[in-house]
Amino acid sequence: MPGAATSEAPDDDVEATGGGARSELRRKVREQRRLRMVALAVVTLVLLGAVPSYFGFRTLSRDPVFDTLDSLEVPGWAAVKTVDDVSGSRWCLLDCRLRERTVTSDRAPQETTQVYEDALRRDGWTPWKVQRCPEQQEKGSYSCWRRDELTLDLWVREPTCVPPPVDGEPAIVPSPEPSAAAVACSGSLVSVKVRNAIDDERTRPQPTTDPSLTGEDPFPTITEDPLGELTPSPS
Template sequence: MQPTGDDATATGGLSGARSELRRQMRERRRLRMGVLALVSVLLLGAVPLFFGMRTLSRDPVFDTLDQLDVPSWAATETVDDVSGSRWCLLDCRLRERTVESERSPEETAQVYEAALAEDGWQRWQVARCPEQEEKGSYTCWRRDELTLDLWVRPPTCVPPPVDGEPAVVPSPDPSTAAQECTGSLVSVKVRNAIDDDRTRPQPSTDPSLTGEDPFPTLSEDPLGELTPSPS
């Protein structure tokens, strides 16, 4: 029995609705797959980007200093500071580290010097080490393309000035003050050797190299005695 016109129309409409439903489901499935693929790409790219930015922001010299074999009492608190450009644009990079130690400057200097030597640093006997006379132990070191200044000294026990005026501190018990003012302070400065003036040859003042003084010292009477003219 052939379907009537109404039945054929109904059957065609039902088939068309099913086709439309299947099409919508396929589109939704493709949309979900696209979203999942996009999220996966973002996650896979974000992780390397995060670690890459972290690597660029973290100077590898500080990682080298972290690996120094010093006891825990010699590095109770560490503060790092960096300035300049890693690629020496305008100014080369200067790395500065300040460390607090629980023991005396003498004992602290010994462990740091031993750790530097073990890590491949070599003592650098050079003029202007330090630039000016400093209290405590001041030594200079070199390794590859870097120079390092190590300064170990007693801690600063006087509070810093406040608004340009000396800080007012009540007089404590002398025994308590002696206990609080112990340990030592360590400063480390690492520079690129090409940016360290001490690696450059200094001009010589040897007279054999510079020649005669172009400005000789004059006597009190620069004209000397006048030669009388013949009469």
Template sequence: MRERRRLRLGILVLVSLVLLGAVPLYFGVRTLSHDPVFDTLDGLDVPSWAAVKTVDNVSGSRWCLQDCRLRERTIESQQGPKETAQAYEQALARDGWQRWKVARCPEQLPDQPAKGSYTCWRRDELTLDLWVREPACVPPPVDGAPAPSPAPSPAAETCTGSLVSVKVRNAIDDERTGPQPSTDPSLTGEDPFPTLTDDPLGELTPSPS
């Protein structure tokens, strides 16, 4: 009887230890695998028609071990770019984001301006790029097949709504937050190597023997 009681007590202690360790482990793994930035984006007060379909993508490290984390979200809206951009800009402002007027917004080349509405925002340690544009109505090629002809089709005529792209980065990893390097060729600094001349004053003074 004593052996049975000891065995039952040991089993109860073992089960208790497993449960006490499994619950914190479960919540810890859940916290590490879930990005709170996406929770912030989910909490934006936008109409239901402005977030019909959402696709998220994450890259980089949360602790910036090599590359800092980059959060990207693509959203489909049922309304046009103007109405959709207005809805998201108002929602970001209500959520504490502030418009960020920076030279490289949008991050496009001067000869390739971004179509639609492209705005930049900042809040705490994060930066956010919001791009609202017309949807891509022409389907991409499948299995290496050539792209369809650009001639209008019935499917293209019924293509409505807009496409929203949201990119969130850590401010320390956003090169636009710091001073931009100058490309002025005149600001090259001084030559570290002195120019050799025949000036006797430039020669070393011999030490007395």
């Protein structure tokens, strides 16, 4: 009947509309779920990469030579305060790396020198008897050491002390020689320099100045007229 057919049409439209809405809803849910999974994967990758990167950066920024110096078995009084400094390139680009450590000791230079030298020997360093150790004359005890591909300079001396302030103002030190009582202080100062052996000029053969090994001067000094008297050519 025509009337029956007409009455069923709206139900079909409603069913079709409802099915389309459910499909759209399921599609949006799937998209949201996919986005959450992607976000979770990104966060996981970032965390997994950040932790090794952090420790890797610390490893690159911290020179392992300082870790070696930290492992020296010296008593606490011999390493009261430590200051490290580094310059140059680890890969010897332009300048090789120079590691410098300054340490304050509570005891006298002689006792401090002994504990540091003993600690270096226990750690595998051997005394290095070489010219230009030190480069110039220094007060206190100065010695040089070698281990594997590294060289080390150890300098222990009395600290440079400044008189305490007077009435809140810096004390005036007499010139040229301050009195011992005015600047007396205890303890000692330790300086350690570590270089790559290939960059230490003292590991290379030094040129000799022995005249017997240089031979004659290939460019002798000419004191007379180099042309001399011209000999006339035959005509």
